[in-house]
Amino acid sequence: MLRKTLAFATAASAALSGAGIMLSAAPAMAQNEQFIPRLVYRTGAYAPNGIPFANGAADYITMLNERDGGIGGVKLVMEECETGYATDKGVECYERLKGKGPTGAAYFSPLSTGITFALTEKAPGDKIPLLTTGYGRSESRNGAVFAWNFIAVGSYWTAADIAIQHIAKEVGGMANLKGKKISLVYHDSPYGKEPIPALEARAKLNGFTFKAIPVTHPGVEQKSQWLGIRQDRPDYVLLWGWGVMNSTSIKEAAAVAYPRDKIIGVWWSGAEPDVIPAGDQATGYKALLLQHPAGKFGVHGDIEKHVYAKGQGVGKEQFGQVLYNRGLIDSLIGTEAIRTAQAKFGNKPLTGEQVRWGFENLNLTAARIKELGFEGMLAPIKFSCEDHQGADQGRVHQWDGKEWKIISDFYTADRKILDPMVAEQSAKYAAEKKITPRDCAKES
Amino acid sequence: MLYREAGQFKTSYAADMAIFPIRQDRIGVIALLVFAFVGIPLLAHFQLWPLGSDYFLRAILIPFLILSLAAIGVNILVGYCGQISLGSGAFMAIGAYSAYKFGTGVHIPLEFLGTEISIAPLPMIVSILLGGLMAAIVGILFGIPSLRIKGLYLAVATLAAQFFFDWVFLRVKWFTNYAPSGSVAAPDFYFFGYLVNSPIERYLLCLVFVTIFALIAKNLVRGNIGRQWMAIRDMDIAAELMGIRPLYAKLTAFAVSSFIVGVAGALWAFIYLGAWEPLAFSIDRSLQLLFMVIIGGLGSILGSFLGAAFILILPIFLDQVPHALGVPVTVETVSHLVFIVTGALICYLLIVEPHGFARLWSIAKEKLRLWPFPY
Numbered sequence: 001m002l003r004k005t006l007a008f009a010t011a012a013s014a015a016l017s018g019a020g021i022m023l024s025a026a027p028a029m030a031q032n033e034q035f036i037p038r039l040v041y042r043t044g045a046y047a048p049n050g051i052p053f054a055n056g057a058a059d060y061i062t063m064l065n066e067r068d069g070g071i072g073g074v075k076l077v078m079e080e081c082e083t084g085y086a087t088d089k090g091v092e093c094y095e096r097l098k099g100k101g102p103t104g105a106a107y108f109s110p111l112s113t114g115i116t117f118a119l120t121e122k123a124p125g126d127k128i129p130l131l132t133t134g135y136g137r138s139e140s141r142n143g144a145v146f147a148w149n150f151i152a153v154g155s156y157w158t159a160a161d162i163a164i165q166h167i168a169k170e171v172g173g174m175a176n177l178k179g180k181k182i183s184l185v186y187h188d189s190p191y192g193k194e195p196i197p198a199l200e201a202r203a204k205l206n207g208f209t210f211k212a213i214p215v216t217h218p219g220v221e222q223k224s225q226w227l228g229i230r231q232d233r234p235d236y237v238l239l240w241g242w243g244v245m246n247s248t249s250i251k252e253a254a255a256v257a258y259p260r261d262k263i264i265g266v267w268w269s270g271a272e273p274d275v276i277p278a279g280d281q282a283t284g285y286k287a288l289l290l291q292h293p294a295g296k297f298g299v300h301g302d303i304e305k306h307v308y309a310k311g312q313g314v315g316k317e318q319f320g321q322v323l324y325n326r327g328l329i330d331s332l333i334g335t336e337a338i339r340t341a342q343a344k345f346g347n348k349p350l351t352g353e354q355v356r357w358g359f360e361n362l363n364l365t366a367a368r369i370k371e372l373g374f375e376g377m378l379a380p381i382k383f384s385c386e387d388h389q390g391a392d393q394g395r396v397h398q399w400d401g402k403e404w405k406i407i408s409d410f411y412t413a414d415r416k417i418l419d420p421m422v423a424e425q426s427a428k429y430a431a432e433k434k435i436t437p438r439d440c441a442k443e444s
Numbered sequence: 445m446l447y448r449e450a451g452q453f454k455t456s457y458a459a460d461m462a463i464f465p466i467r468q469d470r471i472g473v474i475a476l477l478v479f480a481f482v483g484i485p486l487l488a489h490f491q492l493w494p495l496g497s498d499y500f501l502r503a504i505l506i507p508f509l510i511l512s513l514a515a516i517g518v519n520i521l522v523g524y525c526g527q528i529s530l531g532s533g534a535f536m537a538i539g540a541y542s543a544y545k546f547g548t549g550v551h552i553p554l555e556f557l558g559t560e561i562s563i564a565p566l567p568m569i570v571s572i573l574l575g576g577l578m579a580a581i582v583g584i585l586f587g588i589p590s591l592r593i594k595g596l597y598l599a600v601a602t603l604a605a606q607f608f609f610d611w612v613f614l615r616v617k618w619f620t621n622y623a624p625s626g627s628v629a630a631p632d633f634y635f636f637g638y639l640v641n642s643p644i645e646r647y648l649l650c651l652v653f654v655t656i657f658a659l660i661a662k663n664l665v666r667g668n669i670g671r672q673w674m675a676i677r678d679m680d681i682a683a684e685l686m687g688i689r690p691l692y693a694k695l696t697a698f699a700v701s702s703f704i705v706g707v708a709g710a711l712w713a714f715i716y717l718g719a720w721e722p723l724a725f726s727i728d729r730s731l732q733l734l735f736m737v738i739i740g741g742l743g744s745i746l747g748s749f750l751g752a753a754f755i756l757i758l759p760i761f762l763d764q765v766p767h768a769l770g771v772p773v774t775v776e777t778v779s780h781l782v783f784i785v786t787g788a789l790i791c792y793l794l795i796v797e798p799h800g801f802a803r804l805w806s807i808a809k810e811k812l813r814l815w816p817f818p819y
Contacts, residue, residue: 042776051776082763082775087724088507091717092760095503114721117627121718125641137625188614190625190721197624214614217723314774425624432548432621434632 034071034338034349035101036061036078039093039110044084045218046243048273049323053111054080055315056327059303062313064335066306071339072347077101083115085243090115091122098126103349107131107150107334107359113191116149123148128352129337129359133330134159134267134290138194138418139425143360143388144437146426150359150388152333153381154413156194157421159266159288160238161413162394164202166264166288167236169408178207183232185225185249186240188214195240195266197425201417219245226252239265239287246274247282254281261286264396271322275399283401288394291378292329294322294404298373299332322404329378336372337362360385379410385440447812463662480651488644498643504757506643509650510711511756515736515748516661517704522734523742524665525697526677527590528598531605532733535579535702536709537725538609541619543568543575543710547631548621568633568640572710579706580699582609587698591691594680606727613722629719646715653711657704662745664700673697674743705733739790741802750801759786 038057041050061076070076079100081093090110098105107129110116116136123130130136130149138157140149154162167182168174184199186192196212203210211234215222219241226249229237237258239249246269253263261284265274270287272294278285300320307313318324341350341358350358363382369375381390392415396408430437447468454460464470484505488495495501518532550563566574586605590598613619620628633640633649640649664670672693675683684690713720732755740751762782766773773781797804811818 040775042774043779079767080775082779084779087717087720092503092507095499096764099497099499113625114627114723117625117629117719117721118717121629189723190627193624193626217726429629432631433629 031102032074033077033101034074034106036076037097037105037108038078038080039083039090039108040080041083041085043082046085049243049271052315052318052321052323053327055318056324057331059307059313059315060328060331063303063307066310067302071335072342074347074349085112087114087118091118094119098128103351105352106338106355109330109334114189117190120149129356131334133333139422139429141387141389141422142426143385144440145430145435146388147438148356153290153391154394155389157198157418158392158413159394160195160198161418162288162411163238163264165411166396166408174206180208181234182208182236182238183211183213183229183234184238184240185213185215187219187242187245188216191242192240197421198418201421215245218243220248222248222252226256229258230256237263239263239269241269247277250278250282250285260284270397280401282399286396286398289397290326291393292325293397293406294320294325296320297377298375299328302373325377332372332374336364359383385443485644501643501647506647506650507716508752508756509654510708510716512749512752513654513657514705514708514733515740515752516658516745517701517708518733519737519748520661521697521701522737524670524677525673525694527694527697528595529602530599530730531586531602532705533725533727533729534606534609535583535705536712536729537613537722538579538582539575539706539709540713541613542578543571544628546571546574569635572707575710576703576707580703583698583702584695587695590694606730610722610726627719627721630714633714650711650715653707658745669696739793739800741800744802746805747800747802
């Protein structure tokens, strides 16, 4: 009986002290600080890809603090919360972090399409912008309806369009796409399904046969999908995978002898953790670039000098890798939005609503990008009230067995095809949620 | 000393059959309910600790209430009727997607008949209850195999339900109103024309649901039907010989359980997540619910609450301890630690008390009766 009493006492005291600690967790914060919450996943099936991105995003913010003392004299404070790529955990993290700091969260960058969908419902109520660099709801480009989403640099529809343009170039022009077979191997989640409407639209326009082949989460079992591809022999396979699914796809493609240079991954399937586990089998595999390649640029020098030289920073192992660099860009866009907003609201900690103004008025010109040390990584990007994407460009790179090599020029997604889709889907969302679209002509 | 029923005489059948026959229990439960219905809203209104921010409401209390409700549903099936089910996630999903369809308007084109079935969007409360009803119907269908197969084999059969409905909601676009990404967003929640939006309103709505269903469940398991379930659980052949129809007993257990789980699923989707995809109701959710029931205590309504609290809140709490104490560890280490500590605690608890928290609680009550003069 004594043991049971002990067990009970342990459980009870744990529960009580638990409530105590959890709720008193509000460390004192200095007033001149801007809080940046960071939803990350460093564990689970998607950790190999989540870690470099999280490290890049963190190192850039650390570098701003070390080099410039923050932004406009306001120190940036960040706190990570592990989501494990799970939507319900992401929502919990969002609730935990949204109110921290003197003015609350500046913006959220969830790096998960599922969490983005859930937060899209919550952010307008809390007035916190969502920065989704190269992922998220494609129709959230329409800022009149999705006032708080910023799908910076490119959406999955942009990616799908660029991939088809690249295939067209390889086969010798859009006209030659007619009669070709293009299959999409996708992660069976909102993330993987996003490009399908854009590819279907292109299939109708250019006359190729499109087939979508789902792979269930987390994507380690895809034998039957690739056997189907062996029978079907599509001319090209597009890969919309994430985490361990990508390297598995490449290995399975090799197992059925599908040529790797006919596979084109989205920009989330084109990083080092996707190809290195597949070894030599990955040689020749192509993937889209969210503008930026792997490698070191001006900003990397600053990070080495101001962060690593001082023994700080977390991403030394992935320094200069594709996803690390994307993390840098993610933080760049977020922090530049804060800087833009400071120009209007003053050099002080800003609220989410003020940062949103910063996003909508963010204009990164080529000169400014050079000044920030991102030349060669990012083409100019400009948000506005209607356009929450700001750019439509992408490139293609190829894995040569050792490193990624850029093999194409910039493609620009065809907005004549994509804009009506954005308008249609966002109008549907507005009708379903009873949102009255903002009149962008009256603002700004 | 305080907790002793000496002197409490029951002079009527009603008093003898009360849910809480001991006065101290009654007072305790009423105090808890008053605190939940009045105290917490007041604390939230005046922004007092621990409700200074809406984190506690939104991220702890609301999911706790909803998962407790789901755990009650699972407990009826697994704990009271002894039918192991791994399909609870699927029944949550059925509740969520059916409620979504009813809430946004059902439209079934029947072109070959030259007609169509159209139902205008229904009020949210009705949609949620209809979601539960759909889950109950499907629960009965998937409960039919339980008449022939038992134990672990039944668990495998219910696993089929889990994977089947994962597939249905991923593939059949009608259920997601043809959303290109397959993710759906809950419509605004109106309660008799009043928009339920603030965390406290949502909390109260969940609380009302949980209170009503917990009361219904408690009364069901105390009554005729609950006794049939327990007879089937303890020895189905003996129960049959005593005149209990297994068909009726098992299928009612499946129906009631799925109904409650379905309502919980609809609340999870509408109130907690806001936008969801089938992954929110994957096999992980089924296992999580099963663990809640096992750790809380099989065959106990109270156990469902305790189990939900343990499985849901403990990891969240452990996750925040190092940061709150100012220990500089990475989130990676913390989340590994959470797994280790939670797992170890589960093992420890199940070794020390295999009947779960509910049993610990009743042992504590026995001790309190004698305290401070144990003999």
